[in-house]
Amino acid sequence: MKSLMLLSVSLSLARASSLQERDCSHDNCLRAVIQSGSEFCSAYTATPTITSLPTWATACTSPSTTSQILSACSCLPTPTSTPRIPTIWLAGDSTEAPGGGHNGTEGWGQYLQYSFPPSVAFVNNSAYAGRSARSFTREGRFEAIAEKVKPGDWVVIEFGHNDGGSPYPAADDNGRADCPGAGNQTCPTVYANVSEIVLTYPTYLKDASEMYLSLGAKVILSSPTPDNPWETGNYSYTPDRFTYYSWLSVTELGGPSAGVYFVPHGQYAAQAMKNLGPEIVDANYPMDHTHTAPYLADVVAQSFVLGLKCGTSGLGGLVSNATARLEGSVLGTCILANGTLPI
Ligand SMILES: *[C@@H]1O[C@H](CO)[C@@H](O)[C@H](O)[C@H]1NC(C)=O
Numbered sequence: 001m002k003s004l005m006l007l008s009v010s011l012s013l014a015r016a017s018s019l020q021e022r023d024c025s026h027d028n029c030l031r032a033v034i035q036s037g038s039e040f041c042s043a044y045t046a047t048p049t050i051t052s053l054p055t056w057a058t059a060c061t062s063p064s065t066t067s068q069i070l071s072a073c074s075c076l077p078t079p080t081s082t083p084r085i086p087t088i089w090l091a092g093d094s095t096e097a098p099g100g101g102h103n104g105t106e107g108w109g110q111y112l113q114y115s116f117p118p119s120v121a122f123v124n125n126s127a128y129a130g131r132s133a134r135s136f137t138r139e140g141r142f143e144a145i146a147e148k149v150k151p152g153d154w155v156v157i158e159f160g161h162n163d164g165g166s167p168y169p170a171a172d173d174n175g176r177a178d179c180p181g182a183g184n185q186t187c188p189t190v191y192a193n194v195s196e197i198v199l200t201y202p203t204y205l206k207d208a209s210e211m212y213l214s215l216g217a218k219v220i221l222s223s224p225t226p227d228n229p230w231e232t233g234n235y236s237y238t239p240d241r242f243t244y245y246s247w248l249s250v251t252e253l254g255g256p257s258a259g260v261y262f263v264p265h266g267q268y269a270a271q272a273m274k275n276l277g278p279e280i281v282d283a284n285y286p287m288d289h290t291h292t293a294p295y296l297a298d299v300v301a302q303s304f305v306l307g308l309k310c311g312t313s314g315l316g317g318l319v320s321n322a323t324a325r326l327e328g329s330v331l332g333t334c335i336l337a338n339g340t341l342p343i
Pocket residue numbers: 102103287
């Protein structure tokens with residue numbers, strides 16, 4: 001890419017043959033084109049016959065007006081396009097959100113930024129306490145992200161802690177419970193005096209994912225964080241059905257080849273908590289068995305990053321930390337996916 005300064009230097013030095021062919025000699029036509037700027041040239045080059053000619057075009061005649069203008073335009077420096085820094089959008093609940101579940105707890109999404117240099121990716125933590133896939137949808141929170149998503153962005157979707165139960169009986173509907181099931185079941189209801197067709201967890205995830213894919217973003221469906229796996233005194237963690245639903249949704253959307261990835265975040269976070277042991281983990285669930293203190297939220301974020309690095313998404317490639325630096329006595333190692341997990 002040649003700047004004008006470089007251009008005139010090379011012209012005065014030697015008139016390199018490629019420049020000679022394009023005839024970038026500073027005649028009145030080229031001077032006028034340079035003054036009129038690259039916008040005119042973009043328009044004219046695209047459709048020379050329909051772009052109306054400015055008055056200076058009378059300076060361009062050799063061998064014809066059109067060919068001299070096109071030749072002069074080819075001498076303009078191409079504007080440098082700096083690649084856009086992608087945003088990583090986080091959609092989730094209090095375990096991920098700014099301020100966590102309040103009372104001194106914190107969401108893991110607040111720590112994700114530290115694994116991506118600012119020159120490589122921004123993190124927008126749009127997770128919100130108390131939300132499920134259903135209420136995040138109803139309140140337009142997926143939409144609010146979609147309004148800002150740009151091609152090349154990433155959207156991480158992680159729900160489950162508020163999605164259990166059922167909208168029925170209607171008197172007990174908390175506005176968060178998804179329609180039970182893994183398929184296209186629907187649960188018509190009236191919530192807060194408004195009719196609502198409640199959908200299943202996979203349907204909410206797939207609808208949101210398809211919206212982001214259509215906007216040129218890629219999607220990571222991430223399994224929910226564990227409740228304190230040392231709660232009983234002995235370590236115990238079993239992936240819940242929302243873990244399976246996230247994986248299922250990735251599979252049904254077409255997996256990595258469709259731009260959709262699964263991170264078994266719950267498994268990675270549980271592995272780290274197993275390694276940390278009961279004293280540290282108990283002390284970092286200060287309020288209840290769901291919400292983490294800042295230290296553990298950071299570990300949970302790092303567990304997600306290890307899951308990314310162990311997977312195949314391009315987002316893992318943007319992480320500043322080497323996999324070998326992440327694996328170790330706290331986070332553990334890559335979790336080998338069973339044969340069916342499309343990570
Ligand atoms: C959070 O703190 C407030 C104020 O101290 C208290 O009233 C509330 O019960 C606490 N919530 C939980 C879930 O601990």
